[in-house]
Amino acid sequence: MTQIQTRNPATGEPLETYETMSESEVFAKIEAAHAAFLDWRTKSHDERAPYLRKIAEVLRANADRFAELMTREMGKLIKDGKTEVEICARIFEYTADHGPKELADQERQHSGGRKRGIVTFSPIGVIYSVQPWNFPVYQPVRVLAANLMAGNAVILKHASICTGSGLLLRDLCLEAGLPKDLFEVILVGHDLSDKVIEHKLIRAVTMTGSDGAGSHIGELASKNLKKTVLELGSNDAYLVLEDADIDLAVETCAQGRLYNNGETCVSAKRFVVTEAVYDDFVAAFVARMQRAKMGDPTAEDTELGPVSSQEQFDTLVEQVGKSVEQGATLLCGGDPEEGEGYYYPATVLADCKPGMPAYDDELFGPVASIIRAKDDEDAMRIANDSRYGLGGGIFTRDEDKAIRLARDHFDTGMVRINSFGAADPNMPFGGVKDSGYGREHGGFGMKEFVNAKAIFLPS
Template identity: 60%
Template sequence: MATVTTVNPATGEDIETYTQITKDEAFAKVDACHQAFTQWKLRSLEERAEIIKGIGKALRDNKEDLAQLMTAEVGKLIGDSRDEVDLCAGICDYTAKTGPDELADEKRDPSNAARGLVTYSPIGVVYGIQPWNFPSYQVVRYAIASLMAGNGVLLKHSSLCIGSGLMLEKIFKEGGLPDDLFTVLVIDHDTSDEIIAHDKVRGVTLTGSDGAGRHVAEKAAKVIKKTVMELGSNDAYLVLEDADIDLATKVCAQARLYNNGQTCINGKRFIVTDKVYDAFLEKFVARFEGVETGDPTKEGTDMGPMSSTDQRKDLHEQVEKSVSKGAKIACGGEIPDGPGAFYPATVLTDVEPGQPAYDDELFGPVASVIRAKDDEDAMRIANDSRYGLGGGILCGDTERAIELASKHFDTGMVYINTYGVADPSMPFGGVKDSGYGREHGGFGVKEFVNAKAIFIGSD
C-alpha cells in the first residue's frame, strides 16, 4: 500500500509515515459520515452552536501541541502557528454566536400563498481539499461553517501536513462533535476524484492553485455538485503618490513575508508610482536585507523555511525565468547552502508582462516591484492580472482609497494602509482565476445549504 512521509522543512528530517487508505476504505468513511449527518441535521441550531463553541475550547486546550506540529510539518514561525490556533478558536466562537441567527428561518409574504418560509437546510456531506500553508485555519474555515449548517465534513489534507489534519480530527471529537461527522481521508488524487463523484458527497470546496481548481471544479461539474473555489493570486499593493513611505514599506514587507511568503493573500506585486518609487525601493530593499532567516521554533526568527524543497525549486525557477526575461534582483535570489528548504527574502525590479514575477503567483518570499507612471496607471497595472483575490492600497487620503477599492479594484478583498490575513466577520474569497464563493462573514455558513422555499396556504 502507498505511504506518505511528512518532512520537517527546517531540518530535512522525516517526521511520520502514513499509509493511504484504499478506495473501498475511503467510501466506507464517506458512508459513515453521511450516516452521522442524518442525525446531526436534526439537532437544533443552538445545539450545534454549543458543540462548535466546545471545539473552540478544545483548540485552545491543545494550542501548544497543535502549533508545534504545524511548525514541524510546514516550517511556520512558532508564533504564527500559535496565532493560527487562536484564529481558529475565534472562528468557532464567532460561528457559534452568529450561526443560529444567520441560519434561522426567514418569513416571506408571497403573492401566491398566505405566507412563506425560507429555510436553510443542510445538504449532506461536504468534501474539502486543503493546502499546507495554514494547516489548521484552512480546515476550520470551511469545516466549522459546514458543521454549523448541519452538514457532515470530509477532509483531504495536503500530504505535507497529514498529522495536523489528524490532530484536528481528535480535537473536534474532544470538543464534543459526534463520531464520523468530521473525517480525514488519507488518499491519493485518483481516489479523491472518486470521492467527488460519490453519491453521498453533495458539495466540494478547494483551496489551492488555479490549476487544481480547474481540475476539481470540472470533476464536480460533471456530476452537478456545488463547489467553492479559493484559488491562487498575485495580489497587488499600490503605493500611491501621497503614501507615507515609512508606513508603506513596513506594510508591504509584512504583506509579502508573512507566513514565510506562502499565503494566498500575501502581497506579491508592489506597484509604486514614479513620484515615490526610488524612496520606496530603497527602504523596501533595506527591510528585506535585514530579514533573519532561521529556526522557526525560536522566538525572534524573522522568517522560517519554505514548506518543502520542491516548493523552493519551483519558486527559484520562476525567479530565474523572470531574470532571463529582463527582471533584476535587488536582493536575495540565491538558494543558500545547508539543510532545509530556506530561501532568502528577495526583491525583483524591472518586472514586466511576460515574466512569471508579473503574470503568475510566486508562492514564497519574493516581491515584484513595478514602476507606474502615476496613480491611475498603478490601478491599471493592479487590475492587469488573471487573478483577483486580495490587494492593498497605501495612500494618504483614506476616503479616496476607499473609493478606489470599492469602485475600481477588481478583487475580493482590499487592505488600506494595513495588511491582514482573515477575520471571521469579513467575507473571504476572490474573482477571476482566484475562484468563486465566499467564506466567513455570514456568507460561509450559507454556501452549502439548500435555501428552501415553503409556501403555506393557510394555518
C-alpha cells in the same frame, strides 16, 4: 498500497509515515459521515453551537502542541502557529454566536402579499473539503465550523505534507465531544480523490489551492452536478500611490510579503509603485527586506523560516531565475545558501514586466515583485492586469480616494487600505477571476452549502 512521508522543511529530516487508504476504506468513511449527518441535521442551530464552543476551548488548550506540529510539518514560525490556532478558536466561536441568526428561518409574503411563505436553510449532507498545507489548521477549520453549524458533515483531504495536522484536528474535535464520523480525514492520492468527488453521498466540494487544481476539481464536480466553492491562487497587488506614507507602506508591505514565510494566498506579492515615490520606497523596502532575520522557525526572533518543501523551494528558484533571465533586476536575495533545510532568502525583484513569472504568476515564498507605475491611474490599471483577483492593498493618505478605488475599480474580492492582514471571521473571504468563487467567513460561508428551501403556506 502507497505511503505518505512527512518531512521537516527546516532540516529535511523525515517525520512520520502514513499508509494511504483503499477505496473501500474511503467509501466506508463517506457512508459513516452520511449516517452521522442524518442525526446531526435533526439538531437545532442552538443545539449545535455548544459543540463549536467546546472545540474552540480544546483548540486553545492544545495551541502549543498544534503550533509545534505545524512548525515541524511545514516550517511555520512557532509564533504564527499559535496565532493561527487562536484565529481558529475565534472562528468556531463566531460561528456559534452568529450561526443561529444567520441560518434562522425567514418569513416572507408571496402572491402579492396575500399569502405567507417560509425560507429555510436546510443542510444537504456530506461536504468534501480539499485543503492545502500553508495554514494546516485554519484552512480546514473555516470549512468545518461553517458546515457543522449548517448541519452538514465534512470529509477532509488535507495536503500530504501536513497529514499529521489534519489527523490532530480530527482527534481534538472528537475530544471536544463532536459526534463520531461527522468530521473525518481521508489519506488518498489524486485518483481516488476524484472518485470521492463522484461518490453519490458527496453533495458538494470546497477546495483551496492552485488555479490549475481548482479548474480540474471544478470541472469534475460540475460534471457530477455538485456545487463548489474554490479559493485559488493570487498575485495580489499592493499600490503605493503618490501621496502614500512611505514609512508605513514599507513596513506593512515587508510584513505582508514575509508573513507565513511568504506562503499565503492573500498576501502582498506585486508592489505597484508610482513614479513620484518609487526611488524612496524601493530603497527603504530593499533595506527592510535585507534586515529580515531568517533561521530556526522555533526561535521567537526569527522573521523568516524555511519554505514548506523541496518542491516549493525548487519552484521559487525556477521562477526567480526565469524572471531575471527575462529582464527583471535582482535587488536583494535570490541566491539561497546550500545547507540543510529549504531556506529561501527575502528577495526583491524590480523591473517586472508582463510575461515574467514575477509579473504573471503566483510566487509562493518571500519574493517581492516591484512594478513601476506612471501615476495613480496607471497603478490601478497594472493592479488589475492579472488573471487573479483575490486580494490587494492601497497606500494613500486620502482614505476617501482609497475607498472609491477599492469599491469601484479594484477587481478583487478583498482590499486592504494602509494595512495588511489575512482573514477575519466577520468579513467575507474569497476572490474573482482565476482566484475562484464563493465566499467564506462573515456569515457567507454558512450559506454556501445549504438548500434555501421555499415553503409556501396557503394564507
